Amino acid sequence: MHRLAGYFVALSILLGSSHTPALAQDKSLTVFAAASMKNALDDIGAAYAAKSGVRIVASYAASSALAKQIEQGAPADIFASADTDWMDYAAGKKTISEPSRVNLLGNSLVLIAPKDSKLDKVAIGPGFDLSKLAGDGRIATGDVKAVPSGKYAKAALEKLGAWQAAEPKFAMAESVRAALALVARGEAPLGIVYATDAKVEPGVRIVGSFPADSHPAIIYPVAATATAKPEAAAYLTFLRSSAAKTIFEKYGFVFLFSPTT
Structure with missing residues (x-):
């Protein structure tokens, strides 16, 4: 025992x-x-x-x-x-x-469209008309008041002279990935995100790249x-x-x- x-x-x-x-x-x-x-x-x-x-x-x-x-x-x-x-x-x-x-x-900042968009490559520079490109649709990016991607986007558009006309068409998302999803789903014909976001989302394609000197370094x-x-x-x-x-x-x-x- x-x-x-x-x-x-x-x-x-x-x-x-x-x-x-x-x-x-x-x-x-x-x-x-x-x-x-x-x-x-x-x-x-x-x-x-x-x-x-x-x-x-x-x-x-x-x-x-x-x-x-x-x-x-x-x-x-x-x-x-x-x-x-x-x-x-x-x-x-x-x-x-x-x-x-x-x-x-x-990182770098890019303009994206849904993968089946008929939009050609866009030359992004001083005076380019983002508002006209968006037509009746919205432009998705992060909230320009707080989300870094949105802040970079606004800074770039202000420097290029495109912000004032385009501002009413912006759809402010809670994060850059939320903005990416809006474009991938076709709910916005254009979006401004990082190049790395566009790289991992098959539902979008890059139609233009913002000059590095148009916004603060990312x-x-x-x-x-x-x-x-x-x-x-x-x-x-x-x-x-x-x-x-x-x-x-x-x-x-x-x-x-x-x-x-």
């Missing part, structure tokens, strides 16, 4: 210890990232989880919405913004770790939040690696950082 009891004690210890490594490895990081980064960051998250055992839980939305959510206490470890303004906002609210901040990626900064788990530092290092660079460039992003590994 004593021998049997000893067996069960030994078995319970063995079973208990077998669960310990699984519990120890059940680590995760929460990444709040600009909607335009979804495809690339999903791939990077899978690669990082395979390498480190740390699961990446990503939440994608407009940078403006994410910055406000982090300010209100949302549990995020990493913030990746599609412009420097919203990262500056987070820094001002002391919700990010300033020393961890890096300008990681660049820069994606990333940083750990002020409340980030210690594991966030290693993930940020991975974002700056050659492996991450390859993935970002596959999706059309410009890698601004010299790879660390």
Whole structure:
């Protein structure tokens, strides 16, 4: 009887210890990232989880919405913004770790139409008439007051002299991916999004590219939040690696950082 009891004690210890490594490895990081980064960051998250055992839980939305959510206490470890303004906002609210901040990626702005549109290539330059191109339809982009893609679009159109006539025709979306979807579904004949968005959506085609000097440089900064788990530092290092660079460039992003590994 004593021998049997000893067996069960030994078995319970063995079973208990077998669960310990699984519990120890059940680590995760929460990444709040600009909607335009979804495809690339999903791939990077899978690669990082395979390498480190740390699961990446990503939440994608407009940078403006994410910055406000982090300010209100949302549990995020990493913030990746599609412009420097919203990262500056987070820094001002002391919700990010300033020393961890890096300008990681660049992008470009394009004019898109549904894939079956009869619109030819558009030469985008000073004096081009976007309002006329849209006809009776709408022009989809992110909210020009807050969403980075919309802010870049408005800045470009103002510089090119096309904003005033086109403004009444704009359909303001909550994120660049929402604007992309409006065009892909044929609900808007034109849209202004990032080149990387157009690249991953088969329902649209690029009909024109905005000159780089028509708007502020499109820069994606990333940083750990002020409340980030210690594991966030290693993930940020991975974002700056050659492996991450390859993935970002596959999706059309410009890698601004010299790879660390």
